[in-house]
Amino acid sequence: MRETKLSPRLSAAAAFVPEGARIADIGTDHGYVPVYLAEKGICRFIAASDINKGPLSSAIRTAKERNAEDKITFLLTDGLTGMEDHNLDTVLIAGMGGETIVSILENAPWTAKDNMTLILQPQTKIPEVSEYLSKIKKPVTDAVLARDAGRLYLIIKAAGSGAYEPTEAEKYAPRALLDKKDSLLPEYLDSLIFRLGRAKAAMAGANIENEKLTEALTGLEAMKEEAAIWHR
Numbered sequence: 181m182r183e184t185k186l187s188p189r190l191s192a193a194a195a196f197v198p199e200g201a202r203i204a205d206i207g208t209d210h211g212y213v214p215v216y217l218a219e220k221g222i223c224r225f226i227a228a229s230d231i232n233k234g235p236l237s238s239a240i241r242t243a244k245e246r247n248a249e250d251k252i253t254f255l256l257t258d259g260l261t262g263m264e265d266h267n268l269d270t271v272l273i274a275g276m277g278g279e280t281i282v283s284i285l286e287n288a289p290w291t292a293k294d295n296m297t298l299i300l301q302p303q304t305k306i307p308e309v310s311e312y313l314s315k316i317k318k319p320v321t322d323a324v325l326a327r328d329a330g331r332l333y334l335i336i337k338a339a340g341s342g343a344y345e346p347t348e349a350e351k352y353a354p355r356a357l358l359d360k361k362d363s364l365l366p367e368y369l370d371s372l373i374f375r376l377g378r379a380k381a382a383m384a385g386a387n388i389e390n391e392k393l394t395e396a397l398t399g400l401e402a403m404k405e406e407a408a409i410w411h412r
């Protein structure tokens with residue numbers, strides 16, 4: 181049987197999974213990530229959860245089709261509820277809004293401990309996710325951009341513990357992207373600058389000052405200049 185092939189977005193998230201991880205994929209839906217990890221054989225424990233029956237059934241079906249159901253623990257649950265006893269050291273949450281991701285993590289404060297690796301792919305509200313990581317002192321140690329069906333996605337890896345104080349710009353585009361010269365960064369910055377510029381103009385029209393937005397835009401422009409040096 182051929183190995184399960186992941187989309188570029190999920191493949192980028194799976195690539196952040198540490199060898200030997202005890203992992204939970206929260207909001208697994210189709211179950212492609214846990215099945216892929218089971219086939220790779222790099223994890224010591226794999227849980228797949230979803231809050232809805234339909235998606236969880238779909239994940240179980242995927243696992244059965246791939247003869248991987250014995251290697252995955254399936255849970256019908258909200259976020260990480262009921263997972264405390266599985267000694268997890270890695271949590272992957274992809275394809276959800278940033279607010280939902282933060283709320284799932286807030287409801288499971290044990291995910292802030294220093295041996296925990298968080299792999300997060302927020303669809304929206306990326307700065308809120310960065311601020312939460314800063315609050316729990318879990319630094320972003322890596323980040324990558326993936327192009328999938330014409331759209332760019334940011335995947336963040338946060339691990340260990342320690343001060344994490346991103347600038348307003350880094351809350352949108354983690355420093356790791358610049359440090360590793362992510363080839364999609366210039367395009368990502370352009371789209372962020374366009375979007376935030378539009379938001380700022382709308383606010384200015386309503387006479388609303390938004391210092392954070394202005395600071396983010398200035399920082400993103402500076403990042404763009406830095407990226408332009410190696411992106412020629």
Ligand SMILES: C[S@@+](CC[C@H](N)C(=O)[O-])C[C@H]1O[C@@H](n2cnc3c(N)ncnc32)[C@H](O)[C@@H]1O
Nearest residue numbers: 206207208209230231232235257258259274275
């Ligand atoms: C858009 S899908 C993303 C699926 C997959 N993670 C991906 O990235 O392709 C979101 C999934 O999260 C599930 N979900 C939403 N809120 C959840 C929560 N609080 N706990 C667990 N699963 C949740 C939904 O039922 C749905 O299956």
